[in-house]
Every structure is written in structure tokens, then in C-alpha cells.
Amino acid sequence: MNNVVSQRFIKCHNKLREEKRVRSSRQFALSLDYLPQSLSEILKGRRDVTIELLRKAIATYKMNPVYIMTGDGPMFMTEETNQSFRVLTTIQTPNDDELIVHVPLPAQSVYASELGDPSFVQDLPTYSLPDYKYKVGTHRSFDVPGDSMEPTLFEGDKVVCSFLEPTLWESGIKDNYAYIIVTRSDVAIRRVHNFIAESKELELFADNNFYEPYRVSLSDLREIWYVRARITPFLPSPQNIQRYVQDEMKDLKETIAAQTKLINRLSAAVDRLGK
Secondary structure (H helix, E strand, C coil), X not given: XXXXXXXXXXXXXXXXXXXXXXXXXXXXXXXCCCCHHHHHHHHCCCCCCCHHHHHHHHHHHCECHHHHHHCCCCCECCHHHHHHCCCCCCXXXXXXXXXXXXXXXXXXXXXXXXCCCHHHHHCCCEEXXXXXXXXXXXXXXXXXXXXXXXXXXXXXXXXXXXXXXXXXXXXXXXXXXXXXXXXCCXXXXXXXXXXXXXXXXXXXXXXXXXXXXXXXXXXXXXXXXXXXXXXXXXXCCHHHHHHHHHHHHHHHHHHHHHHHHHHHHHHHHHHHHHC
16 A cells, blocks of 8 residues: 555546546656556555656646645645745755755845755755754744844844745734745745735735835745744844834833823813813
8 A cells, every 4th residue: 555645646646637637647657757557556556656756746737745745735736826836945964854954144135036946055054953843844044134123133133934835825824923035036024914815915014113014916925934933143232222222212202192192181171071
């Protein structure tokens, strides 16, 4: 009996035949440069599907890799999902432990455009963390660019993130959580409001009020990484602390002023009632 991944692959194959997207198993095998006899062995449960065959089937017939590996989501990717889908390049140790790939600030300007080039990712720094949660799934870290997330994150910090599959974006992206958003032209860290179900957009907003919120369409998104932890190499500078305190004082003054106006209006109303 073949494994569960092979069983899901067979279900996808059978679905393609039911929908007449392929005429026969032989034609399916030949379209993937695979021996029909070997495919027959897989369909009969006598051997397991290979990684290379899966890769070709995903690329040619848009089989959903999330469904293939986990059983979640639809069997096949939609056109919109496929536009955002990229096969991630990962780096492993000789013991098959996946390493965390780090994307430094100088590399972020070309990161989005080079996602399809495995050699680009392989040249980036890699490392591991002792916590078990970073041993499961695919993780990547990014330098925090600029001051858009102050006072939560500062330039020079690194954020460690877990990969979010495109098929899970609509249900898995949570409002007000921080994510690394990779578009066709940029890498940004922002909190998110999820409008994918309503308008196929994400609204991105910063912790620093100086930056205005903006929206990104689903077709422009390439990767999304959920921020799980930060690595801080230093304490915030006195200048940043001073600016943070000043902002807090400004907010406090505005709140007190608003409350004073309310009290004055209430006092005037009481006086009118007394008269």
C-alpha cells in the first residue's frame, strides 16, 4: 500500500480524468515525461510517487501542494492562487534538518524578483535556533527595514517568521498581526487587515503613525510570512526613546484636552438646567 501523499496524488489524477482534462493515464504520464508503466505501478499502490513527479504535476496541472502534503484545501490551485504560488527553495543540513534562511536588508530589494532562482536563496546566510517550534515547517528571517514599526520593532532588529501557504491566506491571515509581505516589487513588514474575501486585498498599516495605511491586491502578493519572534541586537537609542515618550505625552495631552472640553460642556448644561 502506498503512502498518504501518493494516495492524494492518485485522487488528483482520478479527478483530472473525471473532468476529462487528461484523456488517459498514459497521456497524463507522457505529459510529465514519466514512464506510463511506472505511473501504473503508483496507481495500483505498488510504489510511491516521487518528488520530481510531484513537482512536474504541480507545475503542469496546478495540483495544490498543500492538499498533497496535508490534505487541507482544494485539490487544485485556482488561477489567482497559482499567480501567487512559488516553490520555496529551502536549505537543509546533512541530517535533513531545515535551516532558517536570513534575508538581510541589502538583499531585500531584489528578493521578490529572484524568488524563482534557487541559487539566489542558496547564497543567503542560514542558521538554526534551538527551539523545537523552529524545527517544524519553513522559517525565514528578515532585517527590519526603516522605522515603520516603531516602537514595536526598530531598524536593526531581525524577525523570525513562518511561511504561510497561499491557499491559507484568506482564512489564515489574522487582523492586527504582523507579517512580512513580499510583493512583486517590495518587502515590507506591517500589521494587516484581511479583506481577501471581500475585495481580494490586504490593508497594511504601521505601528508608527507617520506612515499611512495602504492596500495591496491579491494579484501583487508573492509571499507572506507570519512574524513569530524578533532578535534585537541592541536597546533602542535614547533618541528613539525620547521620541516615543514625546508621542505618548502628545496623546495624553490630546486626551486631557478632549476630556476638559467634555467636562466644560457638561458643566454648562448643568448650569442651564439649574436656571
